[in-house]
Amino acid sequence: MTGINKIEIAKDNFTHRTTCRVCGSEKLHKFLSLGPTPLANSFLRENQLEAVEPYYPLDVYFCSNCYLVQLLDVVSPEVLFKEYAYVTGASKPMQAHFTGLVEDVIQNFKISEDGLIVDIGSNDGTLLQCFSKLGLQTLGIEPASNIARLAEAKGFRTVNEFFSEKCAVKIHEEHGNADVILATNVFAHTDDLEGFVRGIKYLLADNGTFVIEVPYLLNLLNNLEFDTIYHEHLSYFAVYPLIYLFRKFNMEVVDVKQVPVHGGSIRVFVQKAAKQQSQRVTALLLIEQEAKLDSLKTYTKFGEEVYSLKEKLVKLLKALKNEGVRITGYGATAKGNTLLNYCKIGTDILDYISDTTPFKQGCYTPGMHIPVFPEEEFHEDPPDYSLLLAWNYANEILQKERKYRQNGGKFILPIPEPKVI
Ligand SMILES: [Zn+2]
CATH class of the missing domain: 3.40.50.150 (Vaccinia Virus protein VP39)
Structure with a gap:
């Protein structure tokens, strides 16, 4: 059973703040909503798949007073960090x-x-x-x-x-x-x-x-x-x-x-x-000014680009799926769960996600409920394509999986532009 549960916003364990956490201002502007999302590291065991899964708002705000970009929905740190998954x-x-x-x-x-x-x-x-x-x-x-x-x-x-x-x-x-x-x-x-x-x-x-x-x-x-x-x-x-x-x-x-x-x-x-303050500080401040990090417009544009990225990625995956190929995910990362939940990529697209972390293996991803398998599965029965969810280690992974690529296997890089390599 890997269906998706009904989405219900959690009632407990989070608060919504109304002021900026750096300057205290109320001049806060929402520029991106990734929708109600389960916690990125709350992998599920098989017997938890039927239970109600807590979802929390995932909206991003810009403070036009001190220019901090931030979330205002704060999930209790007790829930997030008391048993942590990342070693x-x-x-x-x-x-x-x-x-x-x-x-x-x-x-x-x-x-x-x-x-x-x-x-x-x-x-x-x-x-x-x-x-x-x-x-x-x-x-x-x-x-x-x-x-x-x-x-x-x-x-x-x-x-x-x-x-x-x-x-x-x-x-x-x-x-x-x-x-x-x-x-x-x-x-x-x-x-x-x-x-x-x-x-x-x-x-x-x-x-x-x-x-x-x-x-x-x-x-x-x-x-x-x-x-x-x-x-x-x-x-x-x-x-x-x-x-x-x-x-x-x-x-x-x-x-x-x-x-x-x-x-x-x-x-x-x-x-x-x-x-003495290093020149590097003033140099970066100048770069930030040139990139207009002080302007709401910059963030509104970013929000639009994220939406368009989602459309492109889903279109690419569905087109590949229609050709009858097998696709898996590579790396059951926390960020991967934001991507999968926002783009609603489930087991209709990815057969499974391979990962080297022992305690994630045998579990299911939060929200989309994609099973996580050890990487041996990926090597023993290689898929045609693998969505690189651990893109921050792309160089290391491409090096490590060169045999997979030599044998015709392909990776899909999701950002900054969906790309098959
Ligand atoms: Zn502020």
């Missing part, structure tokens, strides 16, 4: 990325010999491991209990909590100031940004550095990466709103770099005292 260590490209991040921090910012490194959203300790190899003290903060336990088992001290001002005070009492605090792919997940930044300010040493990595709004817009929009990602940051936010707390963005992970991200360095 960093499982991803080889992420390991390599973290090694680069650590070098960047060590080379450019002062860390005392007994300095403390705190990683917020520390997952299984993959990033902390790079610092502890250098003999530095580390502390992880991870709200998902299953993953915090995994990190502890590997020997990484981990506080199993959501980061907040209260949590910062407690850590400070026990461990003192932090020389470096990192928040990779977690800042955009946070609803109470003000409380978060107050906590950072409290815990960070006066000459310490706060390092954030978030997907970059400009990449999202330019490459039509609409599928990176799901309930976990509350804010879609550009440099300007970040500067706006930190200045409220007398903190300053001192440097920013573009990095290639998650479809294009920015690595942002923030300090308490405003010392």
